[in-house]
Amino acid sequence: MVFNIQKYSIHDGPGIRTTVFLKGCPLRCGWCANPESINPFPDIFFREEKCNKCERCIGACPLKAIQMNEDGVQIDRTKCNLCMKCEEACPTGAINQIGKKMTLEEIVEEVMEDEIFYRNSGGGITVSGGEPLYQAKFTLNLLRECRDRRLHTALDTSGHAAWEALNEVSNYADLVLFDIKHLDSEIHQKGTGVGNELILKNLDKILKKGVTVWARIPIIPNFNNSRQYIETLAKFLSKRPFQKVSILNYHEWGRHKYKLLGRKYPFTGTKPLSEEELKEIKNIIESYGLNVTINY
Numbered sequence: 001m002v003f004n005i006q007k008y009s010i011h012d013g014p015g016i017r018t019t020v021f022l023k024g025c026p027l028r029c030g031w032c033a034n035p036e037s038i039n040p041f042p043d044i045f046f047r048e049e050k051c052n053k054c055e056r057c058i059g060a061c062p063l064k065a066i067q068m069n070e071d072g073v074q075i076d077r078t079k080c081n082l083c084m085k086c087e088e089a090c091p092t093g094a095i096n097q098i099g100k101k102m103t104l105e106e107i108v109e110e111v112m113e114d115e116i117f118y119r120n121s122g123g124g125i126t127v128s129g130g131e132p133l134y135q136a137k138f139t140l141n142l143l144r145e146c147r148d149r150r151l152h153t154a155l156d157t158s159g160h161a162a163w164e165a166l167n168e169v170s171n172y173a174d175l176v177l178f179d180i181k182h183l184d185s186e187i188h189q190k191g192t193g194v195g196n197e198l199i200l201k202n203l204d205k206i207l208k209k210g211v212t213v214w215a216r217i218p219i220i221p222n223f224n225n226s227r228q229y230i231e232t233l234a235k236f237l238s239k240r241p242f243q244k245v246s247i248l249n250y251h252e253w254g255r256h257k258y259k260l261l262g263r264k265y266p267f268t269g270t271k272p273l274s275e276e277e278l279k280e281i282k283n284i285i286e287s288y289g290l291n292v293t294i295n296y
Contacts, residue, residue, distance in 0.1 A: 015123025024134035028193035033254035050094035060089035083237035123151030133161035238288035
């Protein structure tokens with residue numbers, strides 16, 4: 001179940017890459033930039049600005065899950081069974097299905113279209129999500145097939161998965177991008193919906209295995225950006241053999257998606273850190289002897 005294949009990706013590993021985004025995630029991060037990735041099944045995007053209020057979608061819905069009121073078209077997603085008859089009936093493209101089943105062959109064919117860019121830049125394929133280990137068997141088969149084609153392979157993971165899945169999939173990953181959202185399990189639970197015990201255990205196991213790992217640190221205002229926490233984080237990172245640490249600045253690029261999904265954006269009013277604040281965080285972590293980059 002795929003919700004996006006992003007070409008010319010330059011922040012998800014070395015070189016020019018294609019990132020395959022799979023649906024399904026066990027975390028519920030309040031700042032998630034891809035809320036359409038959370039459900040392991042398709043979602044519906046409704047683009048209000050495209051709607052001409054013709055009401056054809058209402059007539060097409062067999063479950064009466066779509067109504068019209070003074071605010072326009074309203075979709076009751078608790079009734080929807082994703083038959084997508086509304087999408088078929090919509091003349092303006094206001095209703096779209098997000099997420100579709102793709103075969104291994106279909107994805108590999110699309111990935112290989114940019115083979116020349118991978119060869120010239122040292123890039124390859126990154127499998128991300130959601131959480132790609134939510135579809136662990138498919139992720140394994142995809143990475144194995146791409147490695148057989150001599151592509152550089154990367155796994156982008158939250159680490160919240162059974163060790164058996166991470167261990168097996170990592171056998172076909174030249175690089176693991178491992179998110180570290182917070183070191184305090186209670187705070188991690190509040191921010192993501194799960195504790196971090198499994199994540200940190202998996203992190204140490206994958207590092208001990210000898211896989212090349214980049215730590216990815218999303219910097220979220222009022223969650224993990226205090227100087228005291230950054231010092232604690234830097235000490236933690238410095239004791240482990242990360243090849244690189246990537247700081248990911250909080251952004252609101254995914255804010256509009258919440259509206260398209262009929263959900264409220266939980267971080268309204270939160271502003272990204274300034275370039276100066278990010279550089280200060282970078283300097284602190286670098287002072288512990290780590291290789292640090294910033295992804296704005």
